[in-house]
Amino acid sequence: MVGVDRYLSGTQLARLVAIDPEAKPYYRVLAETVRSLILDGRLPVRVRLPAERHLAEALGVSRTTVTSAYDRLRERGYLESRQGAGSWTALPDAGSLGAENPWIAAEDDGLLPLHSAVPLAARALPAALASAGEHYPRYALGAGYSPIGIAPLRQAVAARYTARGLATRPEQILVTAGAQHALHLLATALLSPGDPMLIESPTYPHMIDVARMRGARIVPVGIPDDGWHLDLLTCAMRQSAARLAYVIPDFQNPTGHLMDDATRAGLVSAARKCDTTLIVDETWSELAIDEVPRIAPLAAFDTDGRVISVGSASKLWWGGLRIGWIRASAAMVRRLAALRAAVDIASPLFEQLVVTRLFEDIEETRAERRRTLAASRAALVAALAEHMPDWEFTVPRGGGALWVRLPEPSGSTLADAAACHGVRLAPGTWFGVDGTLEGRLRLPFTQPPQVLTEAVGRIAKARVRGPYGTRPALPLTPAL
Amino acid sequence: MVGVDRYLSGTQLARLVAIDPEAKPYYRVLAETVRSLILDGRLPVRVRLPAERHLAEALGVSRTTVTSAYDRLRERGYLESRQGAGSWTALPDAGSLGAENPWIAAEDDGLLPLHSAVPLAARALPAALASAGEHYPRYALGAGYSPIGIAPLRQAVAARYTARGLATRPEQILVTAGAQHALHLLATALLSPGDPMLIESPTYPHMIDVARMRGARIVPVGIPDDGWHLDLLTCAMRQSAARLAYVIPDFQNPTGHLMDDATRAGLVSAARKCDTTLIVDETWSELAIDEVPRIAPLAAFDTDGRVISVGSASKLWWGGLRIGWIRASAAMVRRLAALRAAVDIASPLFEQLVVTRLFEDIEETRAERRRTLAASRAALVAALAEHMPDWEFTVPRGGGALWVRLPEPSGSTLADAAACHGVRLAPGTWFGVDGTLEGRLRLPFTQPPQVLTEAVGRIAKARVRGPYGTRPALPLTPAL
Numbered sequence: 001m002v003g004v005d006r007y008l009s010g011t012q013l014a015r016l017v018a019i020d021p022e023a024k025p026y027y028r029v030l031a032e033t034v035r036s037l038i039l040d041g042r043l044p045v046r047v048r049l050p051a052e053r054h055l056a057e058a059l060g061v062s063r064t065t066v067t068s069a070y071d072r073l074r075e076r077g078y079l080e081s082r083q084g085a086g087s088w089t090a091l092p093d094a095g096s097l098g099a100e101n102p103w104i105a106a107e108d109d110g111l112l113p114l115h116s117a118v119p120l121a122a123r124a125l126p127a128a129l130a131s132a133g134e135h136y137p138r139y140a141l142g143a144g145y146s147p148i149g150i151a152p153l154r155q156a157v158a159a160r161y162t163a164r165g166l167a168t169r170p171e172q173i174l175v176t177a178g179a180q181h182a183l184h185l186l187a188t189a190l191l192s193p194g195d196p197m198l199i200e201s202p203t204y205p206h207m208i209d210v211a212r213m214r215g216a217r218i219v220p221v222g223i224p225d226d227g228w229h230l231d232l233l234t235c236a237m238r239q240s241a242a243r244l245a246y247v248i249p250d251f252q253n254p255t256g257h258l259m260d261d262a263t264r265a266g267l268v269s270a271a272r273k274c275d276t277t278l279i280v281d282e283t284w285s286e287l288a289i290d291e292v293p294r295i296a297p298l299a300a301f302d303t304d305g306r307v308i309s310v311g312s313a314s315k316l317w318w319g320g321l322r323i324g325w326i327r328a329s330a331a332m333v334r335r336l337a338a339l340r341a342a343v344d345i346a347s348p349l350f351e352q353l354v355v356t357r358l359f360e361d362i363e364e365t366r367a368e369r370r371r372t373l374a375a376s377r378a379a380l381v382a383a384l385a386e387h388m389p390d391w392e393f394t395v396p397r398g399g400g401a402l403w404v405r406l407p408e409p410s411g412s413t414l415a416d417a418a419a420c421h422g423v424r425l426a427p428g429t430w431f432g433v434d435g436t437l438e439g440r441l442r443l444p445f446t447q448p449p450q451v452l453t454e455a456v457g458r459i460a461k462a463r464v465r466g467p468y469g470t471r472p473a474l475p476l477t478p479a480l
Numbered sequence: 481m482v483g484v485d486r487y488l489s490g491t492q493l494a495r496l497v498a499i500d501p502e503a504k505p506y507y508r509v510l511a512e513t514v515r516s517l518i519l520d521g522r523l524p525v526r527v528r529l530p531a532e533r534h535l536a537e538a539l540g541v542s543r544t545t546v547t548s549a550y551d552r553l554r555e556r557g558y559l560e561s562r563q564g565a566g567s568w569t570a571l572p573d574a575g576s577l578g579a580e581n582p583w584i585a586a587e588d589d590g591l592l593p594l595h596s597a598v599p600l601a602a603r604a605l606p607a608a609l610a611s612a613g614e615h616y617p618r619y620a621l622g623a624g625y626s627p628i629g630i631a632p633l634r635q636a637v638a639a640r641y642t643a644r645g646l647a648t649r650p651e652q653i654l655v656t657a658g659a660q661h662a663l664h665l666l667a668t669a670l671l672s673p674g675d676p677m678l679i680e681s682p683t684y685p686h687m688i689d690v691a692r693m694r695g696a697r698i699v700p701v702g703i704p705d706d707g708w709h710l711d712l713l714t715c716a717m718r719q720s721a722a723r724l725a726y727v728i729p730d731f732q733n734p735t736g737h738l739m740d741d742a743t744r745a746g747l748v749s750a751a752r753k754c755d756t757t758l759i760v761d762e763t764w765s766e767l768a769i770d771e772v773p774r775i776a777p778l779a780a781f782d783t784d785g786r787v788i789s790v791g792s793a794s795k796l797w798w799g800g801l802r803i804g805w806i807r808a809s810a811a812m813v814r815r816l817a818a819l820r821a822a823v824d825i826a827s828p829l830f831e832q833l834v835v836t837r838l839f840e841d842i843e844e845t846r847a848e849r850r851r852t853l854a855a856s857r858a859a860l861v862a863a864l865a866e867h868m869p870d871w872e873f874t875v876p877r878g879g880g881a882l883w884v885r886l887p888e889p890s891g892s893t894l895a896d897a898a899a900c901h902g903v904r905l906a907p908g909t910w911f912g913v914d915g916t917l918e919g920r921l922r923l924p925f926t927q928p929p930q931v932l933t934e935a936v937g938r939i940a941k942a943r944v945r946g947p948y949g950t951r952p953a954l955p956l957t958p959a960l
Contacts, residue, residue: 363495
């Protein structure tokens with residue numbers, strides 16, 4: 001019990017958990033709530049919890065219920081107890097690999113997943129699922145196919161754009177099965193084989209997949225360390241006569257840059273001159289961490305319908321929800337909806353109801369993400385300062401990853417070695433088109449602080465020792 | 481109250497509804513249960529229901545609860561009451577069009593939807609949603625992306641194939657976002673522009689969309705009125721050197737034919753000789769209505785991995801669930817899963833849990849569908865016998881539609897006229913490639929009997945009167 005110097009009374013903990021007395025099964029909801037308080041740092045580790053009978057009294061439940069919840073937490077490593085000394089909060093050992101590792105989701109491969117910048121599910125999810133369960137019967141009377149998306153969700157998305165400074169009508173919104181699906185639909189509608197398409201370098205890898213699938217001629221434009229240079233973008237657009245340009249102006253993936261107003265205005269103006277359509281990926285737009293100047297969505301600078309925006313529920317709420325959207329002219333929305341009959345008919349109805357509900361409390365989830373991403377970012381930066389002082393990066397003001405410059409072009413080798421030490425990494429080459437960016441690494445800070453600290457320690461070992469034994473077979477996973 | 485000659489006691493109705501005493505809100509669940517008993521004919525219309533206090537006693541709930549449930553049923557047209565005479569079951573007037581029409585799902589256009597062969601949601605859905613709500617937290621700890629599908633669902637699908645006589649391992653299953661998505665993935669992987677692709681004529685319209693999107697050369701093979709002719713299929717396959725052939729052997733959409741064992745064996749053998757890959761659409765396979773001989777899935781005749789099967793949760797359970805699957809070699813499954821990163825990353829996780837649960841009681845839902853589809857099919861056949869004695873069709877032993885031969889080539893004109901009379905139809909031309917099949921009409925029997933009876937009466941009027949006024953603007957809807 002070394003180091004246990006704080007304790008919580010039954011009343012204090014009851015106030016902190018604040019769960020619905022009707023929640024079922026109560027003990028699991030209680031355990032899960034305590035676990036998430038620990039995971040995001042609101043309940044520190046090594047704090048003594050109240051005796052079971054005190055917490056039971058404070059919550060107005062049976063002592064057995066609290067015992068079951070404590071047992072569950074203990075089994076999973078979030079609670080340690082000693083006879084006569086009580087129970088205190090703890091963290092499971094992130095170092096124990098394998099399917100039983102409590103940090104690893106069901107069916108994952110047991111490696112710490114630092115290849116993917118994907119936050120865990122937001123807290124608002126269970127309530128939204130319950131609400132969708134109440135509303136879906138109205139839709140169950142019908143076929144359930146809504147190629148363009150259900151009206152309440154299109155209204156919610158349009159209202160959010162309007163609130164962000166870009167007046168939008170629901171007819172301008174097409175609900176998709178995630179941002180990737182949106183990008184695929186747009187490329188199918190707007191790109192023919194051989195068409196030049198401008199992308200940023202580095203950029204989101206699966207957009208490169210889409211462009212290749214369509215047989216586009218990919219024109220990369222580098223993003224210097226200080227962010228976009230408008231003249232580079234403009235020149236490349238003009239010289240290549242790009243039909244489409246794909247940009248990520250808000251916390252660019254992977255660099256984390258935020259495009260300023262002047263560059264936005266200049267980019268749209270250049271696109272108008274070159275007759276280029278801009279596809280704007282706003283997957284990370286809602287995930288500012290620090291105070292940033294209020295910047296209007298890129299489409300707010302549009303005057304002739306050449307900016308098409310793509311958004312997603314994945315990063316703000318959860319990737320397991322496959323819901324995204326496209327904002328375009330109403331005519332383009334209808335055209336894309338017709339096209340989608342050949343791709344997948346419609347988005348799942350239940351998920352659309354879930355996301356509609358999630359929009360109601362979007363600010364709460366944004367605050368939750370700000371808090372957890374800030375803590376994780378700080379942990380990652382601290383761990384790198386300790387173990388990898390020669391790695392360089394700029395700390396981004398939002399988004400979910402550091403774009404690290406390594407002292408030597410060794411990203412892929414390091415990723416191989418790290419896999420042997422239990423960490424999956426995304427080498428810089430994933431984010432470029434022609435094997436460049438070998439001297440880079442994207443390190444996400446979307447996992448809890450403890451996972452990041454553990455992972456950086458392992459990467460440091462991997463860097464010294466190199467790969468050994470047989471590298472684990474890596475299952476297929478996207479690099480998001 | 482003319483014609484009310486039966487009544488139910490409180491105890492009888494309580495037994496019939498058999499709802500969970502914990503259901504919330506109880507009055508709505510009660511009203512919804514009574515409504516669905518009426519809709520599928522287990523509670524006939526014009527049956528007097530018990531007095532509120534008697535039902536309240538029998539259910540062990542307050543009288544107010546029953547009053548609220550009765551009020552709700554009355555508002556929606558499922559209950560009629562008269563002072564002193566009690567309340568009796570009724571059906572809302574399917575003729576009253578518009579958004580308030582109780583037969584029309586939320587956001588539908590107010591026309592009776594006879595263009596689409598899509599059953600309403602199965603009864604097993606609410607319980608499966610609840611079960612998924614309990615299981616998803618295990619997955620919420622991770623990123624939520626599973627490009628190949630979650631293990632329990634792949635196991636359930638594989639087990640079902642095995643039970644149907646086709647030994648299958650989970651590695652052979654890729655979970656998709658519905659059957660359409662599966663067809664799109666397969667066409668993307670296996671078809672290049674200009675490749676010949678054999679399809680049946682008539683066939684499922686959105687497969688034609690996919691083939692066109694890929695730039696394939698479409699080779700239609702007619703299905704005569706008595707079903708497939710193996711020699712026609714074989715000749716077309718050989719002469720066209722088709723790279724792919726797309727067939728729907730189980731309750732073919734739209735003809736309803738069921739392919740016999742000998743034709744299945746011959747088709748696979750011909751495909752082997754011509755080096756053609758067979759894409760087998762089994763969307764309707766689980767929906768036999770009459771007793772049919774047990775016929776093995778087409779892939780059971782495969783010896784060298786050239787048969788790829790596509791299945792779906794849409795028809796058996798609900799179209800609003802966007803879950804389907806592909807059964808192929810494990811190597812092909814991995815190839816398709818990699819491809820899907822560029823299309824939509826992964827299927828929604830929650831929906832996968834729902835369908836996993838639904839598989840557990842698949843036989844119950846099959847029995848439910850047999851019962852309701854049989855009743856609807858009978859109502860449609862009877863209404864056609866009364867109003868359209870000159871229309872010809874063979875009653876199929878399963879599936880969801882009649883493939884009607886009209887006495888004149890007037891399908892599209894009739895569909896236009898019917899829309900003016902409140903019914904959306906699918907003219908035969910939708911199911912062919914080159915404007916043929918104008919003398920055909922697909923009439924689904926997936927709606928409740930009352931809707932079909934009402935719709936046929938309207939079509940009869942439309943046939944006589946023709947289109948009038950302005951045809952309502954038809955929103956975008958797929959022809960499933």
